[in-house]
Structures are given as structure tokens and as C-alpha cells.
Amino acid sequence: MALAVYNDLTRKKETFEPIEKGKVKFYTCGPTVYDFFHIGNARPFVLFDVFRRYLESIGYEVTFVQNFTDIDDKMIRRANETGITVPELADKFIAEYFEDADSLGIKRATLHPRATHEMDEIIKIVSKLIEKGHAYERNGDVYFSVSSFPEYGKLSKQGIDDLRSGARIEVDERKNDPLDFALWKASKPEEPSWESPWGKGRPGWHIECSAMATKYLGNSIDIHGGGSDLIFPHHENEIAQSECASGCQFVKYWLHNAYLMIDKEKMSKSLGNFMTVRNIRKKFNPLVIRYFLLSAHYRSPINFSKEGLDQAQSALERINNCYTDLNFAVLNRKPCGKDDALSEAVLKASKGYTDAMDDDFNTAGALGCVFDVVRAVNVHLTENNGFCEEGIKSAKDFLVKVNSVFGFFPPESSLNSDEEIDGLLAERAEARKCKNFKRSDEIRDLLAEKGIIIEDTAQGARWKRQI
RNA sequence: GGCGGCAUAGCCAAGCGGUAAGGCAGAGGACUGCAAAUCCUCCAUCCCCGGUCCGAAUCCGGGUGCCGCCUCCA
CATH class of the missing domain: 3.40.50.620 (HUPs)
Structure with missing residues (x-):
């Protein structure tokens, strides 16, 4: 079309x-x-x-x-x-x-x-x-x-x-x-x-x-x-x-x-x-x-409303989380077998995205396709310990392509690096290993005050900034 | 008076003749030291009334409600 x-x-x-x-x-x-x-x-x-x-x-x-x-x-x-x-x-x-x-x-x-x-x-x-x-x-x-x-x-x-x-x-x-x-x-x-x-x-x-x-x-x-x-x-x-x-x-x-x-x-x-x-x-x-x-x-x-912006924020976080998780997985997991379901979902969404945008710039419809990929990536990452190189690559390519038009997140990388935060995270990891959850939670709260959100995963903790 | 738009779940919103995308919120469950994130399950027959059609949220006619432009305005 x-x-x-x-x-x-x-x-x-x-x-x-x-x-x-x-x-x-x-x-x-x-x-x-x-x-x-x-x-x-x-x-x-x-x-x-x-x-x-x-x-x-x-x-x-x-x-x-x-x-x-x-x-x-x-x-x-x-x-x-x-x-x-x-x-x-x-x-x-x-x-x-x-x-x-x-x-x-x-x-x-x-x-x-x-x-x-x-x-x-x-x-x-x-x-x-x-x-x-x-x-x-x-x-x-x-x-x-x-x-x-x-x-x-x-x-x-x-x-x-x-x-x-x-x-x-x-x-x-x-x-x-x-x-x-x-x-x-x-x-x-x-x-x-x-x-x-x-x-x-x-x-x-x-x-x-x-x-x-x-x-x-x-x-x-x-x-x-x-x-x-x-x-x-x-x-x-x-x-x-x-x-x-x-x-x-x-x-x-x-x-x-x-x-x-x-x-x-x-x-x-x-x-x-x-x-x-x-x-x-x-x-x-x-x-x-x-x-x-x-x-x-x-x-x-x-219609403009605070609720509308709240909803938009949650939705945008979901997209950003997915992109962050995807990049984190590529860096911290090992490749696993192929996941055809993921590849197919991306292919379908990719077509849906183009059809929607070609149809008088239907951005709302296009966003629906983006979330279909988000879901597929999340499912894939949940069901596997590793990641399917081909599927994840196509998903990432899709998200990057969409992002070049929608502009929702910085394109380079969504993964953050910061010496001070990384130091605290290392200390927290040590504390958790010793079951010192008091200290562990202190560090999490400390970072939360600065707008840094910590998420624990099987591959260790990662962090992101509050949108 | 002329021209035009809108009405889809609690909220936001696609679909525009083939049997209701997606997001947010909510409920239950899984995972977690606790969280967060994530996953699974559940959650609508499309303002009303007629009509056309095998079949309509989608087309036609008639209503109702809301909004805009005709003045500066994105």
C-alpha cells in the first residue's frame, strides 16, 4: 500500500x-x-x-x-x-x-x-x-x-x-x-x-x-x-x-x-x-x-487532562522498559535457540505499522503495532534464559525504526552508565548476597530519591531514570 | 444562516461491510528477601430509532448530545 x-x-x-x-x-x-x-x-x-x-x-x-x-x-x-x-x-x-x-x-x-x-x-x-x-x-x-x-x-x-x-x-x-x-x-x-x-x-x-x-x-x-x-x-x-x-x-x-x-x-x-x-x-x-x-x-x-498525561506516561514507560530490557538482555544473556513466534510477531507488526502510517498517518494505529512487539519481546525474554539473536535483532530494528519517526527515546542506547550509581549497585549486590536487606533497601531508597529506579533481574540489577 | 467534526469498555483510543487492535486503570495468579519490571487469566457488541445486505461499529435515512470554523487563534 x-x-x-x-x-x-x-x-x-x-x-x-x-x-x-x-x-x-x-x-x-x-x-x-x-x-x-x-x-x-x-x-x-x-x-x-x-x-x-x-x-x-x-x-x-x-x-x-x-x-x-x-x-x-x-x-x-x-x-x-x-x-x-x-x-x-x-x-x-x-x-x-x-x-x-x-x-x-x-x-x-x-x-x-x-x-x-x-x-x-x-x-x-x-x-x-x-x-x-x-x-x-x-x-x-x-x-x-x-x-x-x-x-x-x-x-x-x-x-x-x-x-x-x-x-x-x-x-x-x-x-x-x-x-x-x-x-x-x-x-x-x-x-x-x-x-x-x-x-x-x-x-x-x-x-x-x-x-x-x-x-x-x-x-x-x-x-x-x-x-x-x-x-x-x-x-x-x-x-x-x-x-x-x-x-x-x-x-x-x-x-x-x-x-x-x-x-x-x-x-x-x-x-x-x-x-x-x-x-x-x-x-x-x-x-x-x-x-x-x-x-x-x-x-x-x-482532550487535554492530567489523567491523559498520566496514561501517556505509563504507556511510554512500557515502551522504554522494553527497549531497555532488550538491550540489557543482549549484553547480559547468551544466545539461545530460535523463537519463530517472536520473529513472526515482529514481521506482522512491522507491516501493520507501515499500513497504519500509510493510511493518513494513523499514529494511534501504529502505536498498537508497537505494543504488539513490546509484548512479544517481553514474552520471549520471560520464557527464555537466553535470547534469540535473530528475533531480538529484528525487534530492535523495528523499535529503532519506529523511534526514528516517533522519537520516544534517545536512539544510541537506553543503557545507562554512571560511576557513582554503579558503585552503589555493587555495594547493594554485596549486601544482598549477605542477606543484609536493610542496607540493600537503603541504597534502593537513596537512589529512588534521585529518580533512579533499580530493578533486580536474574542477570543482576539494572537501573533507569524515572521518566 | 453557511461549512465542518465528534459519539467504541471505568479512562484513552484504533477499526470504516465479514463478526470489536492497543494502552491506562482494576481483579486474581506467577516470579521476587521485599519491591520494581515482566508474564498468565479476567474485564465492551460499538449514543438512539428505522432501513439496505447472507452479514453493519462500519453504508443509507431520521433523531439525540457535544464541539469547531465563518473575527486574532495551532
């Missing part, structure tokens, strides 16, 4: 065929860097990271672009409130973004362009839209003329008239049509501004993505991702701008993730019901958050 993705443009699941064979041009909307991001924002970041990794794992060369919106009303307001400049604010929260994103195991994009570094490109595309009659200038503002693009609404499946009648936007005298949107905004005196043919100003929100996507990926890109709330107006407007400017189809596959909910409501900055990743990290390992976000299909809403 080949990879199929649900395309919001056609509202159908389609076989994925990139424009250029073997290569994928992938753009996803990044954060506006005026604050820490919350776990709802983290959902697309993690999701599209996994999609990108999966595409790479099945052999595609992926150019992955994620922008930073570093100039807009919110940036200006926040900078004013905190008494720093907009660029300072942007630099700070780009750094904070990377700290959280790195902790979530999100790979750096191929490129992370910033809106304010792309003014030439933005001005170029706005000029072009004016030239081609798709935009008009009004006192330093430039607006896109929605009526000049008959296909407007094709992503959100809304006719222009429906949009007009449902519009809750205020009537703006400067616009020809209430649906027209700003490509360029004249700046007020104290605001950051850039020189342009229309005077000093700054770009509208939508135009930066069109400019950056086009500059780095070309007129037509394969995948554009983002949260469902961006479908309208953001992505609809991107399409209008890009397609009017280039005359080409802007995006082949539009992918949107469903929201993260809290108390049956969408988590959002404006509702104030958000939990930042930075904050959750104080209580949970960020990879637990990552697991949690991948435990449901990306087009289904997911």
Missing part, C-alpha cells in the same frame, strides 16, 4: 504523489513569537514533525519549512507592554520556542525563515498582485481584492456570498469589499516599519507565508500543514495571494490537525484556557507530552 493522505482541498483521502519524484516540499505555519507556546500549539508542531520524519523514513527527501511570525499586532502590543523592542521580543521567544520544541523531540526544520527577514520577497509579491489587478492601494494600505479571484473559498468550501453574509467583520471604509484583506499595512508613527512603494509599513499576516513558501519551496508545494483554525481565513488567503501572483496551483495537499480541547472547549490563547508546554514540563517529561499528542489520530480532537 502506498501512502495516502486526507486532502482538505478535495475532502478526500488521496494517494500521495509528490510534484517532483522522490522529493517533498513541505510548509507548515510556525508560531507567532510573542509568548511561550501552549500544548494546543504543540500539537501541529509535533504532528508535522512526525509526518516529515515518516516521509523521510520511507525514502523521500523532504524540504521542511516552518516560519516564525515575528511582526504583527500581538508582537507590537506585547513589546510595548514589556518595554522591549519587537526584535528583542522575537529573539527571546524564538529561543524559547526552540528550547521547548527541542525538548519535545521536534527536529529543526530545513529552514526557519522569519517574516521580518523577508521584506524584499513580501514587497515583491504585493507589487505583483497590484500589477496584475488583484490588489489595490489605499492611503498606504494595500488590500487584496477577493472578487478578483473567482476560486476564493475553495479550501473552506464557502462561496464568496456565503462568506459575506456570515461575515462578522466590521465594515471598513477603506476596503472595496468587506472580505478584502490587508497585504500591507501603513504603520503608525511609533510602530516598526519598512520602506515600501506605498510608504512605510509592515506586511499583513497572510502574505508572509505566501512569500516564504514561494521563495524557499517554489510556486507549487506538496504539503502545507497547520491547525484547522487556519483554514479560514489564513490558508484561504494564502491560496488567493499565491495563485494570483504565480498563476500556479499553490499547494497540492492541505493537511489540518484537529484541536486540542480542554474542558470540552478548544484550548486557545484568546480563551485563556491554555497550559504552556514550559509549564507542563515542570511535572511531566516532554516526551510524555509528545506521546500524548500522538496517541490519537491527527484529525480527531484530543
Whole structure:
């Protein structure tokens, strides 16, 4: 089976065929860097990271672009409130973004362009839209003329008239049509501004993505991702701008993730019901958050709760334990006879994993296959004193392959080494030999306080860090 | 008003026409000096009502409930 993705443009699941064979041009909307991001924002970041990794794992060369919106009303307001400049604010929260994103195991994009570094490109595309009659200038503002693009609404499946009648936007005298949107905004005196043919100003929100996507990926890109709330107006407007400017189809596959909910409501900055990743990290390992976000299909809403994270933590521990046990067994046991049951289980799960991921990135289904292998490995390790080299190798290869996409544990080795801990373990082993269980338990408790968990096995004690 | 999503065990969650994956929690048992980890066993007929079909959680019609977008928003 080949990879199929649900395309919001056609509202159908389609076989994925990139424009250029073997290569994928992938753009996803990044954060506006005026604050820490919350776990709802983290959902697309993690999701599209996994999609990108999966595409790479099945052999595609992926150019992955994620922008930073570093100039807009919110940036200006926040900078004013905190008494720093907009660029300072942007630099700070780009750094904070990377700290959280790195902790979530999100790979750096191929490129992370910033809106304010792309003014030439933005001005170029706005000029072009004016030239081609798709935009008009009004006192330093430039607006896109929605009526000049008959296909407007094709992503959100809304006719222009429906949009007009449902519009809750205020009537703006400067616009020809209430649906027209700003490509360029004249700046007020104290605001950051850039020189342009229309005077000093700054770009509208939508135009930066069109400019950056086009500059780095070309007129037509394969995948554009983002949260469902961006479908309208953001992505609809991107399409209008890009397609009017280039005359080409802007995006082949539009992918949107469903929201993260809290108390049956969408988590959002404006509702104030958000939990930042930075904050959750104080209580949970960020990879637990990552697991949690991948435990449901990306087009289904997911409900945030402490219980949900607790469950994710236990599940993730089960996977990690298995990987640790497996590596421990290889180092401390002797090979034994073949175990066909193990090999077969891995083979079956491996196929199931691929089928699930090929089916519109069904991460939840894929995880089920991972646990099938976990169970098979555990059973094998329980039923044998040694280990089946072939079976264990295939299981390990599978787990490593999955991990290259899901990113649940450090790939090198899960086995820890630490002089101090190893010393205490040796002392404990000696104590246990002499049936000095008091001392033995003291050492275990001592390490437990440091988050080190000891497990006794037939091959001696091993330890791991609490997730 | 327009467009769209969701409803599967105590909780989370796959499945999308062939007789309910997986995880968490729980109960009992095994192993252990005690633990932990692990193993074994147990734990659902899929919101309701009709219909199509040999066969439906899966398709169609009608309900009920919840949510989202149409304004900044991942």
C-alpha cells in the first residue's frame, strides 16, 4: 500500500504523489513569537514533525519549512507592554520556542525563515498582485481584492456570498469589499516599519507565508500543514495571494490537525484556557507530552487532562522498559535457540505499522503495532534464559525504526552508565548476597530519591531514570 | 444562516461491510528477601430509532448530545 493522505482541498483521502519524484516540499505555519507556546500549539508542531520524519523514513527527501511570525499586532502590543523592542521580543521567544520544541523531540526544520527577514520577497509579491489587478492601494494600505479571484473559498468550501453574509467583520471604509484583506499595512508613527512603494509599513499576516513558501519551496508545494483554525481565513488567503501572483496551483495537499480541547472547549490563547508546554514540563517529561499528542489520530480532537498525561506516561514507560530490557538482555544473556513466534510477531507488526502510517498517518494505529512487539519481546525474554539473536535483532530494528519517526527515546542506547550509581549497585549486590536487606533497601531508597529506579533481574540489577 | 467534526469498555483510543487492535486503570495468579519490571487469566457488541445486505461499529435515512470554523487563534 502506498501512502495516502486526507486532502482538505478535495475532502478526500488521496494517494500521495509528490510534484517532483522522490522529493517533498513541505510548509507548515510556525508560531507567532510573542509568548511561550501552549500544548494546543504543540500539537501541529509535533504532528508535522512526525509526518516529515515518516516521509523521510520511507525514502523521500523532504524540504521542511516552518516560519516564525515575528511582526504583527500581538508582537507590537506585547513589546510595548514589556518595554522591549519587537526584535528583542522575537529573539527571546524564538529561543524559547526552540528550547521547548527541542525538548519535545521536534527536529529543526530545513529552514526557519522569519517574516521580518523577508521584506524584499513580501514587497515583491504585493507589487505583483497590484500589477496584475488583484490588489489595490489605499492611503498606504494595500488590500487584496477577493472578487478578483473567482476560486476564493475553495479550501473552506464557502462561496464568496456565503462568506459575506456570515461575515462578522466590521465594515471598513477603506476596503472595496468587506472580505478584502490587508497585504500591507501603513504603520503608525511609533510602530516598526519598512520602506515600501506605498510608504512605510509592515506586511499583513497572510502574505508572509505566501512569500516564504514561494521563495524557499517554489510556486507549487506538496504539503502545507497547520491547525484547522487556519483554514479560514489564513490558508484561504494564502491560496488567493499565491495563485494570483504565480498563476500556479499553490499547494497540492492541505493537511489540518484537529484541536486540542480542554474542558470540552478548544484550548486557545484568546480563551485563556491554555497550559504552556514550559509549564507542563515542570511535572511531566516532554516526551510524555509528545506521546500524548500522538496517541490519537491527527484529525480527531484530543482532550487535554492530567489523567491523559498520566496514561501517556505509563504507556511510554512500557515502551522504554522494553527497549531497555532488550538491550540489557543482549549484553547480559547468551544466545539461545530460535523463537519463530517472536520473529513472526515482529514481521506482522512491522507491516501493520507501515499500513497504519500509510493510511493518513494513523499514529494511534501504529502505536498498537508497537505494543504488539513490546509484548512479544517481553514474552520471549520471560520464557527464555537466553535470547534469540535473530528475533531480538529484528525487534530492535523495528523499535529503532519506529523511534526514528516517533522519537520516544534517545536512539544510541537506553543503557545507562554512571560511576557513582554503579558503585552503589555493587555495594547493594554485596549486601544482598549477605542477606543484609536493610542496607540493600537503603541504597534502593537513596537512589529512588534521585529518580533512579533499580530493578533486580536474574542477570543482576539494572537501573533507569524515572521518566 | 453557511461549512465542518465528534459519539467504541471505568479512562484513552484504533477499526470504516465479514463478526470489536492497543494502552491506562482494576481483579486474581506467577516470579521476587521485599519491591520494581515482566508474564498468565479476567474485564465492551460499538449514543438512539428505522432501513439496505447472507452479514453493519462500519453504508443509507431520521433523531439525540457535544464541539469547531465563518473575527486574532495551532
